[in-house]
Amino acid sequence: MAENRAIEPDSLNQAARLLFDLADSMGDDFPAVGDAMADAAEQGKEALPESSNAIGNLNERWTGYESKDMRENATTFAEYLAVFAADATEIEEYTAADFLRVADPELFGSEQRAAAVDEDSVSTTYQGPV
Amino acid sequence: MTRRILTTVLTALALTAGGCSTVKEPGEILPEREFDNHEVYPIMEQLVADVVAVLPDFPGFAERRGTRHSCPDEKGNEIEGWVSIELSYSFDIPTSETEQVREQYTDLLREAWTEAGYQITWDEASPDESQYNLSASRGDGITLWWRVWGLTGITIQSGCVPIGNGDEKPAYIPPADGVPLDAEHDPFGNALDPSVYAVAESSDETTDAAAVAPFTDAQAIPGQVPFSSPASYENQL
Amino acid sequence: MAVQWGDLAGADLGPLETLRDQWRGYVDRLEEYGNVLAEDVAKHLGEDVFEGDDAVAARARLDRFQTAVTGDVLDRAAAIRDALADQHDALKGELDRHESITTEAGNAGLSIAADGWVSLARPEQTVMGVEETEAQQQLIIDTAAAAAACVEAFALADAQLAAALNAAWEVPSELPMPIGENPEMQDIPTGPEHVADWWAGLDPMERDAYLEAFPDLLGGLDGMPADARNTANEATLEREVDALDAEVDSLERQLADMDARGVPEDSAERLMLQEELAAVQAKHDEAKGLQTNIATLEEEGKDVYLLDYSLEGDGQAVVSIGNPDTADNTAVHVPGTYSELSNFGTQMNRADTMYEDALKAAPDEETAVIAWLGYDAPDSVPQASNPQQAHDATGDLSSFMYGLEASHQGGDSHTSVMGHSYGSTVAGDTVRTYEGVADELITVASPGTSANSVEELNIDEDHVWSTTAEGDAIELPQDLGLLGHDATNDGFGGNEFTSDAVGADGGQIHGGYWRDVDENGDGEPDRPNEARSNIANIITGNTDKVGLVE
Structure with missing residues (x-):
């Protein structure tokens, strides 16, 4: 297995920051769409029975899709990168399997991770060069 | 009738399986040998060096490969304490395709091995005449096999020999003429003990066919060949 | 309940317009998300920094x-946005028509009921015996038809919007599994081709x-690629060896404890424990032996x-020398009677040996040779005269061969299935039972192929190869044909190649x-x-x- 090395750990922090922001944006942007779907589904029941029903289903499914899948992808990816960047001096200790573990709150609950995945502290967790 | 057939089948399959009769001792299954694996390996390398010595304008081998296989009984069970080594050197593909190595060298080796007193045991082209096999027996269980296949090269077979020194690997001997010293070209080098190092040299630097003669009497090897320095063991032979 | 004329009167497309606008904005945002990922995030994860x-x-x-x-997400969102925009326009058009028909009907003295019934606005005229004129009657008919068409078009637009929104979900999500989410066993498909496709669609994580x-x-x-199977099996084998190690230690401690307690040598308790220890030790040695044999070749x-591999019963193992997923030539060797993990x-x-020979026969090609003990081989002479174990193995062997084809990268591989002794009955029966198993069938010292002639095999006779050395004890069962005929039999068909006794x-x-x-x-x-040279040239x-x- 090739040695893992963050040549510029702060760059990983920035990538993590972007992904956290992205997840936030997803979280901010979508509710208005969801509200509009709920409203359209309710208001159109009489005149638009077919599409109202479809919109209701769409609201339910897209909300799950968007929040569970897209946002979770962005968030967990960001968490991984943040942990990686925070622990850059021991980066070779990580393997692809850790890639998964570190992002799973139930499996990786150290204080270090808690600090690393604190969105506000991401950009400051980098302690020094590799 | 059915019973008779079954009996015949069982008899035949019992033969196939080596039977349920008396268990044979390894000595009964495998012939006694004059050398163990640590002793036979340098002889095999020496034989390769001697092959190189009788081939003029030698272009250099490209690769050394090898196998170390256990010696099974008739049921396929490993006979403990025995191993069979096969050592192969090959030219690269372009060299393997030249008339020099496919024909001239084959003729030279046939002549050299015959003069050395070896028995030529296989001397035959494939049906389409594009491949050739020349093998010779030294009479001590070691076989030399000149393969003119897609790759041309020499294979030396030890036959089954006892394992000496437990799990220790035979001493490292650098590959013969031309093989680069890296894992890609010398994968068999890994199977040797690099902490013990010896060098194989031609027993005679001349290209005279008699160069292989010193190996006709393998009994001349007095037990363990010393490998503690990169010195030739040829004087031991 | 179907939409009626009166429903259109109360229809408000305002919420739909809002929704359309929300999706327009959301699609724009998704495009921005894509740009952030493709440009900004990618820049910070480049090869120069990580x-x-x-x-x-x-x-x-x-x-x-x-x-x-x-791709996937944006395509769905854009389809939703477009459907909302298109059908909103269609619905709006029908509402406008609704209004126009209503106005025109009123001007003509007609009224349209909620259910679409058209009549004169002053029905007392008929009550008083005043007949509708023909012109009025025609106007009523035309108005009713126009109203019906309007309602129908409105309902159609409603249905089309619903269909478009539902269609956006017909294809499952292509989003990767979020990091840390547990993979589900039920997502793993069956069948070599489906497995290969599924695996190819997963990302490395x-x-x-x-x-x-x-x-x-x-x-x-x-259907899984060889390197992934190897990774999984090596890890599992290592764990099993460790567990067996611990079990041996534990049993040895229990025996030592018996010594200390002075339990008699011939006590049932001690004898049982010794027997258990011997069985566990044997299993451990088999597993360890497999690791050692692999390490020797490596x-x-x-x-x-x-x-x-499996440590159950006599044990089984399938080991490839060379990577079958990239090999130009792949040969699968099926061993026969008495084969088990302990002598694998x-x-x-x-x-x-066949791998090394193949390298010399075809040096400009890549070859893989596989030892396939994926079945329970006969371990007694009577068992070896019964074809059942061979037949039981055909499903697994054919699946394995199909899997090699499914996971192979870059074009077809030339494949050979080869059996020695009873293994040739397995190979022969598999080629007889299944189509497209291999390009070549090779039988070595075969007691029978399960077939009576090459015509029964799903392979052309030019690609059936067999050999039996003179004096091989297998000649006797060959003559009896209890396992079908051997391919070297006169009249069987195929090619008989030379071998030495x-x-x-x-x-x-x-x-x-x-x-x-x-x-x-x-x-x-x-x-x-x-x-050796013949087999190398065939494979x-x-x-x-x-x-x-x-």
């Missing part, structure tokens, strides 16, 4: 995520997650793949096809077995170089 296996995995995940967002979660299942799953510079090293060595008796000859020949009878080998497709029996 290297190693995890970096490669991270970049692959980013690529997949970005592709999903700008998902693959790692599945391998970690289900190594037992994936290690033996046909030490000689070979790529070795543990494609499957012999079969690996035979595969190794190596050994002092029929039993030794039977196992001597990969051993050197003792030409002068002094017990020591003198020359290589001809079978590499150099069939014109194969020596045939005259």
